[in-house]
Amino acid sequence: MKLTRPRSPGRRAPLPLAVPAVLAIAFLLLPLVGILARTPWSDLVGNLTDPAVLTALRLSLLVSFSALGLSLLLGVPLAWLLARVDFPGKTLVRSLVLLPMVLPPTVGGVALLLGFGRRGLLGPWLESWFGITLPFHTSGAIVAATFVAMPFLVISLEGTLAGMHPRYEETAASLGANPIRVFFTVTVPMVAPGLAAGAALTWARALGEFGATITFAGNLPGVTQTLPLQVYLLLQDSPEAATSVSLLLLAIAMAVLIALRGRWTGNNGRATSRRRGSAASPADEPATAVGLDEVDTEPLPAPTELWSLHAQVTGFNRLDLDAAPGTTVAVVGPNGSGKTTLLRALLGLTPRSRAVTRLGEDDVTGLPPHRRGVSWVPQDGALFPHLTALGNTAFGPRAQGHPRARAKADAQQWLDRLGVGHLAHRKPGQLSGGQAQRVALARALAARPRLLLLDEPLAALDQTTRAHVRHTLRHHLTGFGGVCLIVTHDPVEAVSLADQVLVLQDGSALQYAPPAEITRTPRSPWVARMLGRNAWPGTATADGLALDGAHPTRLTAAEPLPLGTQALAVVSPEAVSVHREQPTGSPRNQWPGRIAEITPVGSRLRLVITSDQAPDIVAEITPQSAADLGLTEGTPVWAGIKATETTLVPV
Numbered sequence: 001m002k003l004t005r006p007r008s009p010g011r012r013a014p015l016p017l018a019v020p021a022v023l024a025i026a027f028l029l030l031p032l033v034g035i036l037a038r039t040p041w042s043d044l045v046g047n048l049t050d051p052a053v054l055t056a057l058r059l060s061l062l063v064s065f066s067a068l069g070l071s072l073l074l075g076v077p078l079a080w081l082l083a084r085v086d087f088p089g090k091t092l093v094r095s096l097v098l099l100p101m102v103l104p105p106t107v108g109g110v111a112l113l114l115g116f117g118r119r120g121l122l123g124p125w126l127e128s129w130f131g132i133t134l135p136f137h138t139s140g141a142i143v144a145a146t147f148v149a150m151p152f153l154v155i156s157l158e159g160t161l162a163g164m165h166p167r168y169e170e171t172a173a174s175l176g177a178n179p180i181r182v183f184f185t186v187t188v189p190m191v192a193p194g195l196a197a198g199a200a201l202t203w204a205r206a207l208g209e210f211g212a213t214i215t216f217a218g219n220l221p222g223v224t225q226t227l228p229l230q231v232y233l234l235l236q237d238s239p240e241a242a243t244s245v246s247l248l249l250l251a252i253a254m255a256v257l258i259a260l261r262g263r264w265t266g267n268n269g270r271a272t273s274r275r276r277g278s279a280a281s282p283a284d285e286p287a288t289a290v291g292l293d294e295v296d297t298e299p300l301p302a303p304t305e306l307w308s309l310h311a312q313v314t315g316f317n318r319l320d321l322d323a324a325p326g327t328t329v330a331v332v333g334p335n336g337s338g339k340t341t342l343l344r345a346l347l348g349l350t351p352r353s354r355a356v357t358r359l360g361e362d363d364v365t366g367l368p369p370h371r372r373g374v375s376w377v378p379q380d381g382a383l384f385p386h387l388t389a390l391g392n393t394a395f396g397p398r399a400q401g402h403p404r405a406r407a408k409a410d411a412q413q414w415l416d417r418l419g420v421g422h423l424a425h426r427k428p429g430q431l432s433g434g435q436a437q438r439v440a441l442a443r444a445l446a447a448r449p450r451l452l453l454l455d456e457p458l459a460a461l462d463q464t465t466r467a468h469v470r471h472t473l474r475h476h477l478t479g480f481g482g483v484c485l486i487v488t489h490d491p492v493e494a495v496s497l498a499d500q501v502l503v504l505q506d507g508s509a510l511q512y513a514p515p516a517e518i519t520r521t522p523r524s525p526w527v528a529r530m531l532g533r534n535a536w537p538g539t540a541t542a543d544g545l546a547l548d549g550a551h552p553t554r555l556t557a558a559e560p561l562p563l564g565t566q567a568l569a570v571v572s573p574e575a576v577s578v579h580r581e582q583p584t585g586s587p588r589n590q591w592p593g594r595i596a597e598i599t600p601v602g603s604r605l606r607l608v609i610t611s612d613q614a615p616d617i618v619a620e621i622t623p624q625s626a627a628d629l630g631l632t633e634g635t636p637v638w639a640g641i642k643a644t645e646t647t648l649v650p651v
């Protein structure tokens with residue numbers, strides 16, 4: 001059955017736009033139709049196989065491919081520089097690159113004469129030092145073609161490079177690849193579509209070059225007379241032959257455009273990884289919890305090497321961090337508190353924070369990222385889209401100099417351990433979110449790091465998958481002999497994965513303690529709220545806390561602090577009792593309020609109670625109690641907290 005694309009409503013072109021648009025098409029088409037209409041088809045073969053035409057064709061191919069080669073040699077580094085490095089005068093350099101595209105080619109030719117001609121600025125030097133004379137020489141035609149064509153390569157590639165997120169290259173460096181290796185094994189393959197598009201356009205432009213060539217290199221048959229120059233000559237003596245050669249050039253130009261198909265305009269399906277969580281082919285298995293756990297049976301080897309972490313961080317982050325081998329540290333903190341900056345400082349990737357870092361006995365502070373032994377898994381995994389899961393995982397061992405076969409065997413082992421060995425041949429775009437996370441972790445571990453940095457490893461996963469991948473992660477981190485830092489916004493992740501929790505605020509460590517201690521005595525309202533607890537700041541009184549803020553409330557606690565101590569009153573939501581009437585008796589702290597929100601949390605309901613007399617109170621009750629009390633949003637209630645359930649934490 002033939003499927004037709006449904007017409008979207010309201011897409012009909014308005015007449016005032018449609019008419020000039022059709023005229024524009026006719027305007028572009030008519031000259032081309034003219035060539036087709038006037039081509040002497042019977043003499044076509046004869047015209048195109050004329051020795052002079054063949055010589056010009058050969059020369060054109062030589063010149064255009066040489067110009068392409070020269071453009072690649074010079075233009076690729078230039079595009080990289082423009083896309084990746086900030087330097088003074090960058091805008092000027094970019095304008096300079098664009099100039100030959102807008103300059104009349106004959107003016108370009110004159111400029112080349114004045115630069116490289118016999119009497120130009122550089123010409124005499126070229127002649128006396130290297131014996132090179134560009135004008136009236138094939139090399140001159142190549143220079144002219146390069147001058148006008150190279151901008152196409154630079155502009156196209158710069159756009160592609162700018163669209164490629166640097167985290168791929170940074171991840172590659174963290175796996176041990178030096179900058180040259182990163183460029184050739186990650187950057188170039190990932191920008192290949194843009195590079196190919198730019199190269200094809202550059203070649204086509206060089207093939208069609210006329211004005212700069214005739215002005216700078218002259219029109220010498222067999223030396224500088226390329227096809228376009230020959231068309232110009234033929235037009236005077238033999239217009240029919242000129243039409244035939246024009247047709248040939250037209251066919252070549254059309255072939256290039258058809259091969260590019262929209263890549264020039266950016267619809268090139270750039271080599272970026274697909275969104276996580278969506279399977280690519282019907283053969284893809286869904287990332288079901290069952291699927292994930294069933295394959296997760298491979299036992300882990302005991303860590304063979306142990307690496308502690310000692311870091312003194314200055315700059316935006318100001319903290320000292322010490323962790324024993326095998327410790328998993330959850331890094332938590334509000335947005336902008338410096339979690340990612342801390343990770344990047346440990347990788348040596350940011351000047352915003354500097355980390356004096358010791359891993360085991362080795363000081364890695366002065367080492368470039370690829371020699372630190374610090375593996376980084378960025379938020380989306382940043383799997384290289386052009387490599388299979390196996391290729392991705394073998395990347396680290398290969399970068400560290402292991403032979404291909406051994407690197408692959410090693411990679412397969414790691415994939416097996418993480419339960420994704422059967423997906424080794426898949427490209428990242430064909431993996432589900434959970435599978436991709438496991439491959440990213442396998443890749444990081446296969447690089448045998450001394451410090452592992454995971455930036456929100458589970459953020460992109462849905463709740464069910466997250467629970468299972470978390471379980472796997474915990475399992476696999478037990479076999480890791482270095483320190484692992486996990487940035488997370490998820491309290492469950494922090495508490496269940498980590499041995500220590502590092503709480504950051506404005507770049508500094510607010511608290512660094514085991515999860516149980518953080519849960520029991522959070523040192524900031526933010527952490528308490530993140531962990532789902534009530535935390536109200538205030539000043540210690542004789543029997544509790546005078547709460548800060550607009551509420552004149554005093555809170556009674558069973559174990560008061562010395563008078564005047566600044567402290568947080570921490571109360572777990574389960575300890576808040578909710579009543580429809582003012583409770584008599586037990587709770588020492590009780591306030592009237594209203595239910596502002598009801599949200600399910602697992603098998604319980606979380607209530608937010610607002611009150612004129614106290615800060616917002618979070619309570620957790622069973623759905624049965626909520627039903628018995630007839631609670632809905634807006635219901636007036638009384639909240640009660642026993643003095644024994646109130647912990648005071650000095651801040």
Ligand SMILES: Nc1ncnc2c1ncn2[C@@H]1O[C@H](COP(=O)(O)OP(=O)(O)OP(=O)(O)O)[C@@H](O)[C@H]1O
Nearest residue numbers: 316333334335336337338339340341342352487504
């Ligand atoms: N390249 C940069 N140049 C200048 N400031 C930056 C740069 N990168 C981050 N910042 C700033 O540094 C601070 C810390 O940023 P960072 O990304 O480390 O925070 P974060 O804790 O990871 O935040 P989030 O939870 O939102 O990811 C923020 O105020 C941010 O705006």
